[in-house]
Amino acid sequence: MELLFLWLSLSFIVLVVEWRNGTGMAGAEYQGVCKLVGPVADCQRRQLVSVPSGLPPSSVELLLDSNPIKTLEYPSLLHYSNLGRLSLDNCQLECIGRNTFQGSSSLHTLALSNNFLSVNYTESGAALRSLLGLRKLDLSGNSLTEDMVAEMLLNLSSLESLSLARNFIMRLDDTVFQSLGRLQELDLQKNYIFEIESGAFDHLKWLRRLNLAFNHLPCIVNFGLTKLQVLNISYNILEWFIADSGDAAFELETLDLSHNQLLFFPFLPQQNRLHTLLLMDNEMGFYRNLYNASSPKEMEVQFLLISGNVTNVTTVNLWEEFALSNLSALHFLDLSQNQLRYLPDGFLRNMTSLSHLNLNQNCLQTLHIQENDPPQSLSDLNLSQNQLSELRVAPRLTSFLRNLRYFNLSSNQLQGVPPGLFTNTSNITTIDLSHNQITLCPHSEKVSQAACVDFQNITSLRSLSLENCGLATLEERTFRGTYLTHLDLSSNHGVLLRGITPLQDIAPTLQVLSLRDTGLHSNGTGLDFFGFGNLRYLDVSTNSLTSFPRFRGSLELRTLDVRRNLLTALPQWADSEQLKKSLRFLYLSQNPYDCCWLEGWGPLHSLKTLHVVDWGAVTCNFSSKIFRVVELSEDISRDCKWGRVDLGLLYLVLILPTCLTLLVACVVIFLTFKKPLLQVVKSRCHWSSIY
Numbered sequence: 043m044e045l046l047f048l049w050l051s052l053s054f055i056v057l058v059v060e061w062r063n064g065t066g067m068a069g070a071e072y073q074g075v076c077k078l079v080g081p082v083a084d085c086q087r088r089q090l091v092s093v094p095s096g097l098p099p100s101s102v103e104l105l106l107d108s109n110p111i112k113t114l115e116y117p118s119l120l121h122y123s124n125l126g127r128l129s130l131d132n133c134q135l136e137c138i139g140r141n142t143f144q145g146s147s148s149l150h151t152l153a154l155s156n157n158f159l160s161v162n163y164t165e166s167g168a169a170l171r172s173l174l175g176l177r178k179l180d181l182s183g184n185s186l187t188e189d190m191v192a193e194m195l196l197n198l199s200s201l202e203s204l205s206l207a208r209n210f211i212m213r214l215d216d217t218v219f220q221s222l223g224r225l226q227e228l229d230l231q232k233n234y235i236f237e238i239e240s241g242a243f244d245h246l247k248w249l250r251r252l253n254l255a256f257n258h259l260p261c262i263v264n265f266g267l268t269k270l271q272v273l274n275i276s277y278n279i280l281e282w283f284i285a286d287s288g289d290a291a292f293e294l295e296t297l298d299l300s301h302n303q304l305l306f307f308p309f310l311p312q313q314n315r316l317h318t319l320l321l322m323d324n325e326m327g328f329y330r331n332l333y334n335a336s337s338p339k340e341m342e343v344q345f346l347l348i349s350g351n352v353t354n355v356t357t358v359n360l361w362e363e364f365a366l367s368n369l370s371a372l373h374f375l376d377l378s379q380n381q382l383r384y385l386p387d388g389f390l391r392n393m394t395s396l397s398h399l400n401l402n403q404n405c406l407q408t409l410h411i412q413e414n415d416p417p418q419s420l421s422d423l424n425l426s427q428n429q430l431s432e433l434r435v436a437p438r439l440t441s442f443l444r445n446l447r448y449f450n451l452s453s454n455q456l457q458g459v460p461p462g463l464f465t466n467t468s469n470i471t472t473i474d475l476s477h478n479q480i481t482l483c484p485h486s487e488k489v490s491q492a493a494c495v496d497f498q499n500i501t502s503l504r505s506l507s508l509e510n511c512g513l514a515t516l517e518e519r520t521f522r523g524t525y526l527t528h529l530d531l532s533s534n535h536g537v538l539l540r541g542i543t544p545l546q547d548i549a550p551t552l553q554v555l556s557l558r559d560t561g562l563h564s565n566g567t568g569l570d571f572f573g574f575g576n577l578r579y580l581d582v583s584t585n586s587l588t589s590f591p592r593f594r595g596s597l598e599l600r601t602l603d604v605r606r607n608l609l610t611a612l613p614q615w616a617d618s619e620q621l622k623k624s625l626r627f628l629y630l631s632q633n634p635y636d637c638c639w640l641e642g643w644g645p646l647h648s649l650k651t652l653h654v655v656d657w658g659a660v661t662c663n664f665s666s667k668i669f670r671v672v673e674l675s676e677d678i679s680r681d682c683k684w685g686r687v688d689l690g691l692l693y694l695v696l697i698l699p700t701c702l703t704l705l706v707a708c709v710v711i712f713l714t715f716k717k718p719l720l721q722v723v724k725s726r727c728h729w730s731s732i733y
Contacts, residue, residue: 458493499523
């Protein structure tokens with residue numbers, strides 16, 4: 043019985059070992075060519091010239107990208123009848139045999155980008171037509187022309203997503219996509235399309251997303267794709283965008299017309315669902331105020347549209363056409379980098395859902411905010427880099443920014459803002475007034491200046507930029523009642539002439555502080571940031587500091603910038619263990635360091651967690667010469683040691699032995715020649731002596 047049990051146990055062990063060895067050999071065979079992860083066979087970048095054989099028949103996804111497979115022939119895929127996704131990107135593929143996909147009825151996704159299918163597009167197109175269940179096809183980067191595309195897409199009625207990006211398509215007619223009745227997404231970006239004939243997209247009843255970016259389209263007229271939801275025509279040469287003037291309801295939600303040459307605000311569908319409209323980097327402007335129009339007809343423009351033998355005349359009004367569009371659903375409007383000199387009255391009035399408005403880099407000189415303009419829903423407003431010299435607010439509208447969170451007025455010509463502008467801004471978190479010559483309101487018993495800006499008690503404010511605003515010396519209560527985490531006072535020379543005491547009210551909350559070029563200098567014990575326990579980034583560059591800032595108490599400082607000051611020695615920080623633990627990035631260059639006073643480099647170098655970002659650019663002075671600290675030689679270090687010796691003591695040590703030697707010599711000589719010398723003196727002087 044015991045022998046039987048032993049024999050069964052040994053047999054079981056042998057079977058297990060043989061099974062594991064067999065499995066390991068099979069895994070090694072597959073692993074040598076491809077990496078298997080479940081039903082996915084990853085054969086990318088394996089220098090394969092054909093589809094590998096011997097892969098599991100149950101494979102659902104086969105990745106053959108970046109292999110030199112020039113031809114795909116039958117029966118290379120016959121063994122993989124369950125294949126659902128096949129990727130052959132960057133494979134130098136020139137031809138797909140017409141019978142290659144026989145037995146690949148499950149294939150629904152085919153990626154063929156960056157190949158050379160234009161070489162034998164007829165044969166490859168015949169192969170694609172055998173895929174009756176193909177839903178997603180990528181033919182981008184294959185040097186295809188419009189005629190080749192029409193041939194390859196013939197009868198692919200099951201397609202839902204198609205990419206033809208980065209090809210040589212120049213024009214689209216009504217035959218290219220006529221068989222793609224189920225297509226929902228079409229990517230035509232980065233071609234050479236300069237013309238789209240009428241009816242080119244009429245067969246695409248289910249098209250929802252269309253990308254025509256980076257082409258050469260000069261205009262879009264009579265746009266009538268009512269079912270389209272996303273349209274991207276950025277980076278073309280569009281001068282006009284005119285939608286169908288009928289009453290059809292458009293489902294368009296996102297329209298990108300940025301980086302074109304639009305002269306006028308686009309003539310949008312009257313009924314639409316637009317929530318994002320991107321118009322940046324065009325040449326748009328409003329022109330009604332540029333000349334006196336005695337009749338509304340003088341503002342009309344007529345377009346002559348010729349399609350075959352049919353000629354249509356479309357009349358549009360350069361301003362009223364916009365007024366007819368329903369933009370009540372618009373949330374995001376970007377008009378930056380245009381030539382807008384003003385906003386027409388009521389321009390924003392019907393945009394009742396607008397939350398983000400960007401008017402950056404225009405030519406706005408004045409802005410008059412009237413009732414319900416902008417809407418109460420506005421949360422982000424960017425008016426930076428204009429020529430604004432005046433910001434006017436209608437009476438009783440001082441709280442129009444009640445829901446605003448981000449307000450950027452930087453780089454204008456403002457001398458002030460309307461009184462009480464920020465009084466009721468209970469949600470605002472970011473204000474940027476940099477590069478404006480503004481005045482902060484004085485907090486005294488006297489009446490405040492009419493155009494001054496007051497930031498006190500704005501409890502929601504977290505980020506404030508006042509760079510280069512010509513600010514006078516700050517008072518102690520300037521930021522009282524706020525909880526700022528980011529503050530930029532750069533390029534306001536003398537703003538902290540009395541030290542950093544005016545910042546004490548926000549010291550516990552500050553995390554990022556920029557005091558670059560503010561005229562700071564070291565007084566007494568130096569610049570002391572005691573109480574700034576949450577400070578993580580500090581910039582005190584371009585000042586007149588002769589000693590490093592001091593940090594006491596708890597500290598979270600991660601980055602410190604002390605470039606372009608008057609520092610002559612590296613920091614010691616022997617009394618700040620917390621600073622040595624927290625500091626990660628330090629900028630030190632462009633200071634007149636003395637090469638003989640760089641002992642601080644040793645402790646800094648020993649801090650493995652600290653990175654001196656510009657250490658290669660740090661220089662020091664020695665004997666009126668400039669040396670890079672990383673290249674200092676031992677000779678300079680040795681000369682520095684001699685240079686530190688007290689010269690008076692050195693001279694004393696050198697002269698004293700000489701003087702003692704001379705004195706001893708004189709005494710010896712004197713004692714040796716004492717008697718003869720005295721006799722000679724007496725004989726010559728005839729002195730009498732008693733013997």
